[in-house]
Amino acid sequence: MSCSASRVIDVPALVEQIRAGRPRGVARGISLIEQGHHAARDVLAGLTERNGHAHVVGLTGPPGVGKSTTTNAIVRELRSRGRVVGVLAVDPSSPFSGGALLGDRIRMEEHATDAGVFLRSMASRGHLGGVAAATTQAVRVMEAAGCDVVLIETVGVGQSEVEVAALADTTVVLLAPGLGDGIQAAKAGILEIGDVFVVNKADRDGADNTVRDLRHMIQMSDRSEPGLWRPPVLKATALSSDGLEAVVDAVADHRIWLERTGALAERRRDRTRAEVLALALAAMADELEHDHARLDAAVSSVVEGSADASSAAADLVERFRRAREGSP
């Protein structure tokens, strides 16, 4: 997977820009990751000792609950506490790029000129290593740029969104009254991943019912076992920032709990494990897919019935082992 275009990128200068917290450097670094550019690896290698201090916060929930408004309000609250904040808006499962996110970004204009806020949308379907690895790497760039908190906002509630949200140290699950409520949350699997639940649009009818339902579902689940973090269920109205102080407090409390119990180191180790595995597999996939002659022969043998798919796959793996790669 060598890339001759990498020569035009001045890696040490880019690393320096990122470490100095320059927004353009951060944007460029994340673009390289998104493109699966070879230079991304060198840039990330230059940032390792700056990694590991930021609090990574995932934010997810069904469409229509006000995710971007809430992200905006959380950023505002964090800024009032003097924290440097990164925001990654990730749409892992949409087959289309951009559209909806662009609209959301307009609402973030409030922070666009604030040097203490880094914003970035990622449309990274097809990225080498998958959206999870790309997101983890983008977090590393924001961390190195000096972010104290990195918010990962996912769009949608599919399994991939849940997986991305679960990359965080702390996951905030947003719900709103009248969206199917608790049962929808359970179906989407977000009841399992939330560390802090926020019922947004709390001024609407039914907010108290949604809070009660959620608390009840948490009580009934194995999340109420002693020794575990008991996820709080909070009410908020992101549009007016009502209740956002308590949300940011709960997120900070969870971080303290993670550190005290050793769960933080464990979560980060798991995340790194998944990242390294994804990158290794992506490199393997890249090599397999690009050796067209070998792959076509394997496919033909199955199509013509002279081999079954598993044997053809085993043969591909064996040939992969025997192949010697050139310089990376």
Next chain:
Amino acid sequence: MSCSASRVIDVPALVEQIRAGRPRGVARGISLIEQGHHAARDVLAGLTERNGHAHVVGLTGPPGVGKSTTTNAIVRELRSRGRVVGVLAVDPSSPFSGGALLGDRIRMEEHATDAGVFLRSMASRGHLGGVAAATTQAVRVMEAAGCDVVLIETVGVGQSEVEVAALADTTVVLLAPGLGDGIQAAKAGILEIGDVFVVNKADRDGADNTVRDLRHMIQMSDRSEPGLWRPPVLKATALSSDGLEAVVDAVADHRIWLERTGALAERRRDRTRAEVLALALAAMADELEHDHARLDAAVSSVVEGSADASSAAADLVERFRRAREGSP
């Protein structure tokens, strides 16, 4: 990835059972695939020359459009034409297994004692090679058992569901009036994959509008270019089987079109390519994940900051090449 338990499975007998169209043999074969059991490979190897004749039909659509009722009605119509039918109900993205599908299966009881119908739910998250490879393999088993048509019914409309539906030769997209209609379809990416569109619950208000919207969207899209298959938009009421004859006719017409244009061979080649790649990568992932010592060392180097994730991944790949596997 050897599995000592494979000794207790009499592969030749199981292959014989499947080829004889015995329901228990088919169920057992698909279970082995679902479990990622080593014997599945040998079973599939025994079925290769029976592969390739069945018409693989995907059925997808948003929740609430009546997918299982429609599947049921399609099966009834196909049976009245003397076709042997397999039904695979796949839920690729739910983090939970079983539940909803069980309810659906009860409605299939009509066909439960019919020797010409094979039913199977797959809850194959985490399956080696992914849900797509598992589904393709389960189709091979049903084909070998003598199915003329294999219906793949997906639950939900996430990206994974779209991918599974796209494994088929012919994809039927179900919609219903008042479910957000065309715009929802476009968002979910199902406008691109449907070969036959069916507006179910046609007796409801708004059915004609939904049909008109869909036809309009197809007309506006690049699917209307000359030489391409022009997806029909049909009305049906699956509960009373109204309109199902026309649906099954359209599905059969699409198959004829696929054969005439050579697109069938191309689709099947693409499917096989994806399957072989997925299986090869799964075998690699399996080996990487199970070499705990090597993986833990790589993860530690990243966590401790002595390596970046990409370098650690590259090192894992290099060690994979150098490792010699024992007998499979």
